[in-house]
Amino acid sequence: MKILYFGTPEFAQTILAALADSEFGAEIVGVVTREDKPKNRGHKLTPPPVKVEAEKHGYPVFQPSTLKEETFGETFRSLDPDLCVVAAYGKILPHYVLFEPKYGAINVHGSLLPAYRGAAPIQRAIMAGEKQIGITIMKMDDGLDTGDMLCKAALDDDFSQSACGGEIEAALAKIGAEALLDVIRSTGTKKYPPQKQDGALSSYAAKITAEDRAVDFSQSVKTCFDRVRALSPDILATAKLDEMNIKIVEAKISHTQKNGNPGTVASLNAKGAGEINVNCSDGVLKILKLVPEGKGIMSAGDFIRGRKINEKSIFTKINLGGN
Numbered sequence: 052m053k054i055l056y057f058g059t060p061e062f063a064q065t066i067l068a069a070l071a072d073s074e075f076g077a078e079i080v081g082v083v084t085r086e087d088k089p090k091n092r093g094h095k096l097t098p099p100p101v102k103v104e105a106e107k108h109g110y111p112v113f114q115p116s117t118l119k120e121e122t123f124g125e126t127f128r129s130l131d132p133d134l135c136v137v138a139a140y141g142k143i144l145p146h147y148v149l150f151e152p153k154y155g156a157i158n159v160h161g162s163l164l165p166a167y168r169g170a171a172p173i174q175r176a177i178m179a180g181e182k183q184i185g186i187t188i189m190k191m192d193d194g195l196d197t198g199d200m201l202c203k204a205a206l207d208d209d210f211s212q213s214a215c216g217g218e219i220e221a222a223l224a225k226i227g228a229e230a231l232l233d234v235i236r237s238t239g240t241k242k243y244p245p246q247k248q249d250g251a252l253s254s255y256a257a258k259i260t261a262e263d264r265a266v267d268f269s270q271s272v273k274t275c276f277d278r279v280r281a282l283s284p285d286i287l288a289t290a291k292l293d294e295m296n297i298k299i300v301e302a303k304i305s306h307t308q309k310n311g312n313p314g315t316v317a318s319l320n321a322k323g324a325g326e327i328n329v330n331c332s333d334g335v336l337k338i339l340k341l342v343p344e345g346k347g348i349m350s351a352g353d354f355i356r357g358r359k360i361n362e363k364s365i366f367t368k369i370n371l372g373g374n
Contacts, residue, residue: 052077055132059085062224063138064100069228071108080130081111149191156191159227165248168196169256177281184211186227188234199245204230215283266290267368268314272334276304291369298342305337314366325352
């Protein structure tokens, strides 16, 4: 079997690495990923993680600006894949990619479908406080994550309720790779019969916007905690502290007693790594790491010792606007 792989970020890199390191009776004839992008202050062109992984294994890499027939169709047919495997590629795939290969195209999607179809399933599921988070291996069709389901796998519920988004994404990539390998090995058998999705149970996981990043301390402490961890360590939740914009890297639900209005400081601990306890509607959020405006990541203790906060400080929802 000849496989053409489509993917871009770390999630897809983990899955490609698993495919490369496993003997599953298939040949990866090429890897399609997004273009290199400027990164950091130097704006140096940086390859996507999947490109780095593909080159490590000597796979041909393709970075088309578009997959339209007239741009990529000839290349696609010269590769003549039997199966397309997709994991967080980041672009809509055209009809010919989905249906011309003998076995079509399958996708490793970061949710338990039909819930959370769309661009940000992992972050949306965490922000919603879902008790169970997992992946679905699905056959792709022309719809947005609407194809038949082949296989599902879920993480431990306790882990799903406490880990940050980056940790959950890494764990999902691992179990997704294991499930994908078994599905590929079983291609042509009846081990994974396609199952139709119930559209009535579907939900949409839209791309994360600036508004989604804003923590509203008038909400429950669980809601605030889930927002912070969902967006860590890359996107990061935001708030306004007095007149300063901050990003929250790490937080926990505190056992400190709520003793003021939402957004006010319940208590401060400057010892060691420290903690900033902030009142929410029904409890207290313990902030452990943050990024002050114009600065790098620092512990709550360093922030307090720098006298950027006191017991009279107030956290409010920041109005970022736009995306």
